[in-house]
Amino acid sequence: MHTKHLLLTLSVLALTACATHPERNDDHGHSHGSEVMPDADEHSGSKVQDARLVDATHDAPAYIQLANNVEIIKDVAEAMQNASSTFTHEGFFGPLLFGEELRAYTLRLEPGMFLSEHPHPTESIVYTMAGRWVLSSEGKRQVMQAGSIFHFGSNMPTGWEAAFPEGAEILIFKKKREGENYRSFTDGMHALAADLDRQYNEGETFYYHQLDADHPAIAFARQHNPEFDQLVEASRTVSVE
Numbered sequence: 001m002h003t004k005h006l007l008l009t010l011s012v013l014a015l016t017a018c019a020t021h022p023e024r025n026d027d028h029g030h031s032h033g034s035e036v037m038p039d040a041d042e043h044s045g046s047k048v049q050d051a052r053l054v055d056a057t058h059d060a061p062a063y064i065q066l067a068n069n070v071e072i073i074k075d076v077a078e079a080m081q082n083a084s085s086t087f088t089h090e091g092f093f094g095p096l097l098f099g100e101e102l103r104a105y106t107l108r109l110e111p112g113m114f115l116s117e118h119p120h121p122t123e124s125i126v127y128t129m130a131g132r133w134v135l136s137s138e139g140k141r142q143v144m145q146a147g148s149i150f151h152f153g154s155n156m157p158t159g160w161e162a163a164f165p166e167g168a169e170i171l172i173f174k175k176k177r178e179g180e181n182y183r184s185f186t187d188g189m190h191a192l193a194a195d196l197d198r199q200y201n202e203g204e205t206f207y208y209h210q211l212d213a214d215h216p217a218i219a220f221a222r223q224h225n226p227e228f229d230q231l232v233e234a235s236r237t238v239s240v241e
Contacts, residue, residue: 051067051072053065056083056084057083057182058084059084059183060082060084060095061073061095061096073097076129076171077129077130077169080092080094080106080108085108086186086189086190086192088189088192088197089193089196089197090196090206091108091110092106092107092108092110093189094106094108095186098176098185099176101176102173103173103174103175104171104172104173104174107170107172108167109131110238111162111167112209112231112235112238113206113207113208113235113238114159114160114206114207114217115160115206117137117138118158119155119156120155120156121155122174122175123151123153123175124152124173125149125150126149126152126170126171126173127149127171128145128146128147128148128168129146130166131146131168131169132163132164132168133161133163133164133167133168134160134162134163134217134224135158136161137152138157139216141161141216143224144168161208163221165227207235208231208232209232209233209236
């Protein structure tokens with residue numbers, strides 16, 4: 001009988017200890033305490049917290065600050081229309097997000113744009129969101145279309161050619177430069193636009209209508225777009241954007 005009373009007493013003490021030490025964890029690391037977890041359901045009595053909307057500026061599109069170091073852009077296509085998108089003779093560049101080590105931005109190619117192959121100091125992963133365009137590297141060409149993705153390594157020469165009437169919308173992921181943010185990105189794009197405009201005025205090629213008629217890019221474009229000649233004429237208006 002004394003043994004039964006002893007066991008009962010020990011059981012009560014054990015239950016009491018568990019109830020009075022909410023910080024204790026079980027073998028799976030789940031808290032026994034009463035604190036509200038981030039995924040608490042509607043029956044927990046927790047208050048639903050709203051994410052913070054950060055308004056668009058001339059340097060950045062609007063985005064959602066869901067949590068510390070968690071940012072969301074709901075509609076990339078809409079973000080591309082923001083005032084932070086900058087026209088250059090290489091296309092319209094628009095900032096999206098800047099992470100700890102990565103950055104994402106968009107590039108809109110207008111029909112008739114042409115950029116000869118040139119090396120880039122850092123590697124990139126490039127996804128085509130809409131439209132079609134031509135990727136060139138080492139003299140070879142490939143039609144890229146919505147859903148296509150490709151990678152190029154550091155210092156690998158690549159070029160792009162907008163050989164189709166719909167142009168293209170491209171999403172680019174690249175390593176962030178040290179200290180880079182929305183303001184420095186936009187300022188950099190403005191500086192690039194001015195430099196490319198100077199090069200264009202000095203005769204640098206940025207559009208199909210500047211190429212010789214027998215250029216391989218034109219031959220390739222005609223193979224894949226029967227109405228390419230009309231596009232070349234239209235590209236003359238893009239160059240004076």
